[in-house]
Amino acid sequence: MSVAIENFVKAIYKNGKSNTNDTKPGNIAKELGISSAAATDMAQKLAAKDIIVYKKYQPLKLTEKGNKMALNIVRKHRLWESLLFKLFDLSLHDIHREAELLEHQTSDLLAEKISDYLGNPKFDPHGDPIPTASGEITTTDTSVPLSKASEGKNYIISRLLSTDKEFFDFCSANALKYGNTIHVSKQFTSSKMTQISINNNTIVLNSDFSNIIYVDEKE
Incomplete structure (x- = not known):
């Protein structure tokens, strides 16, 4: 999948977990810095691939396939944040910025190697849960x-x-x-x-x- 598709799917996932943002195309467009028309066009294309559910004027929803894709991207992002924080003591802002780039170039094999090296952490340095390789979040959020x-x-x-x-x-x-x-x-x-x-x-x-x-x- 392209970087644009991965970022779009991840934005839907993250906005869906947020208390302040919804997943209508306009909000996803704002999150990604693209036009509303471009977001709607992407939504329609991904709906045809059974990655999201698109209905006009309604919030976007991930299908099971789309949710699995999003969690895989999030896993790689948070593993990179954990590794960069451990090895280089980068700031929380810097590890996020670098992980945004690295997540798209990371194979499942490399993600597993990073996780093993770190001792299979359940949380990243921001306190966000790290999904498992099978696309599950095994921790309970009581915060x-x-x-x-x-x-x-x-x-x-x-x-x-x-x-x-x-x-x-x-x-x-x-x-x-x-x-x-x-x-x-x-x-x-x-x-x-x-x-x-x-x-x-x-x-x-x-x-x-x-x-x-x-x-x-x-x-």
Whole structure:
């Protein structure tokens, strides 16, 4: 499959898992930086190949074949992120950017070799689950957005849902990384801000950040 097709299928999968984006052709077009007409044309072509379900004016849906393709691409992307982070200590922004390129040039054999080398990780450095070679996600997501976390409790950062460089630079500078523990001091409901403490530092986050940092309550 071409890079364009793989990116289109992956965008449908990712938007379908998001709470803020749907999978109508216009939204997929915006995600990929293409025209709505080009997205509609691609959708019709992929529907003819039984990769997606296309109905005019309706959100796009992946078929079983399309979902398997998407998970294979996502697996390769997240394995590359994990490898680049381990070997070169690249930033979370940089590993995403490089993995966007490498995922399309990676055979299933190489993906397996990377997974074996890393010890078959279940999560990438952003906290996103890595699908298995058979196209399954075997982990259960129990995380909540930091904005929904309860005051006075400790949480472990489980996912950082962004591709924005400034967001990751901020997280890096404040030790907000996958696996670290934070304490939720206060939820300012009316102003949509969250106060946390980490490593003896107090940080106040607005909803733009607290909605894309996911946490699990620490036992």
